[in-house]
Amino acid sequence: xxxxxxxxxxxxxxxxKQSGLQTREKGEAGADDLxxxxxxxxxxxxxxxxxxTMEFMIGALEKRGVDALVTQTGCMGYCxxxxxxxxxxxxxxxxxxxxxxxxKADEIxxxxxxxxxxxxxxxPVNYETIDNKE
Amino acid sequence: xxxxxxxxxxxxENGVRAGAKRIExxxxxxxxxxxxxxxxxxxxxxxEKSELERTKDPFYTSRTTRNVGLGIPxxxxxxxxxxxxxxxNSEPGKxxxxxxxxxPGHPDCQPLGDLEGCWVLLVTSYPGIEWxxxxxxxxxxxxxxxxxxxxxxxxxxxxGIELSEHLKRLIRNNIDELGLYQELGGIHLFxx
Numbered sequence: 001x002x003x004x005x006x007x008x009x010x011x012x013x014x015x016x017k018q019s020g021l022q023t024r025e026k027g028e029a030g031a032d033d034l035x036x037x038x039x040x041x042x043x044x045x046x047x048x049x050x051x052x053t054m055e056f057m058i059g060a061l062e063k064r065g066v067d068a069l070v071t072q073t074g075c076m077g078y079c080x081x082x083x084x085x086x087x088x089x090x091x092x093x094x095x096x097x098x099x100x101x102x103x104k105a106d107e108i109x110x111x112x113x114x115x116x117x118x119x120x121x122x123x124p125v126n127y128e129t130i131d132n133k134e
Numbered sequence: 135x136x137x138x139x140x141x142x143x144x145x146x147e148n149g150v151r152a153g154a155k156r157i158e159x160x161x162x163x164x165x166x167x168x169x170x171x172x173x174x175x176x177x178x179x180x181x182e183k184s185e186l187e188r189t190k191d192p193f194y195t196s197r198t199t200r201n202v203g204l205g206i207p208x209x210x211x212x213x214x215x216x217x218x219x220x221x222x223n224s225e226p227g228k229x230x231x232x233x234x235x236x237x238p239g240h241p242d243c244q245p246l247g248d249l250e251g252c253w254v255l256l257v258t259s260y261p262g263i264e265w266x267x268x269x270x271x272x273x274x275x276x277x278x279x280x281x282x283x284x285x286x287x288x289x290x291x292x293x294g295i296e297l298s299e300h301l302k303r304l305i306r307n308n309i310d311e312l313g314l315y316q317e318l319g320g321i322h323l324f325x326x
Contacts, residue, residue, distance in 0.1 A: 003307050004304040005304065007278070007282055007287075008286070009304070010286065010287065010300055011286050013300060014300075041259075042147070043135075043204045043205040046135065046140050046143060051140065054259075055255065058258075058298075059295050062294065062295050071259055072259040072260070074147070
């Protein structure tokens with residue numbers, strides 16, 4: 001593989017394998033159909049390895065064919081449980097997971113995102129109690 | 135934080151929160167003075183002098199979810215540990231400029247780390263912002279920006295793992311060519 005050193009090199013590679021590079025615009029299909037993953041990326045998150053988690057999520061979701069939008073967010077306040085991610089499946093409430101290292105991220109993708117099965121390590125944010133329910 | 139690149143990513147995000155439309159990260163290496171000069175500059179809402187003073191305090195943050203703001207103090211600590219310093223200038227309405235000087239020859243200096251990974255992650259996470267990366271050393275200069283990438287590749291957004299991987303490789307190859315400091319204590323700088 002030639003060394004990519006400039007944007008011209010990059011363009012050449014892209015032109016050579018046009019079908020390979022994904023340039024589909026995310027969000028075109030309608031954000032409601034996408035799985036939304038937010039990775040907390042504040043100082044505590046970064047120091048605990050959230051960058052690796054985020055890179056893993058982006059790569060794994062794309063490779064496994066899951067339509068997802070992975071974004072960063074600031075501190076959600078769960079510094080003791082970093083790395084944390086918030087996963088919102090289409091038509092579901094967001095769920096926050098703590099301690100998301102690469103193995104846990106893999107488990108979340110396979111079990112929760114693909115299977116809808118809840119996984120250990122959830123941080124309760126928005127549970128409704130009987131008092132609050134109308 | 136184990137790498138300088140992570141500190142850079144951390145403070146760059148402050149710019150995002152300040153509503154910046156343009157964030158520039160510049161790293162300049164001067165072997166003669168054994169200096170790594172890092173600048174993170176944004177055009178966000180900036181800070182009043184009083185708030186600027188308070189950024190030095192690890193217990194100050196503009197966030198409401200917690201009571202500590204460690205990003206800047208940790209970066210400053212890293213710079214000072216190597217015998218360097220960290221300065222911030224800011225003007226309300228104009229933006230903020232953070233400048234850090236580190237001495238890579240110092241044994242306490244962390245490695246530069248995965249700078250390309252951090253930059254690409256910022257670029258893909260915050261597509262509404264123009265990101266610019268400038269690297270320079272005695273061996274030359276390299277710069278890249280999201281505007282250039284989008285126009286060269288004729289895309290409206292930068293996304294997808296394949297493109298990210300190519301971009302990272304592009305940046306990494308240039309970092310290597312420029313001979314930017316990589317290892318702990320800058321040991322390699324003194325190999326002759």
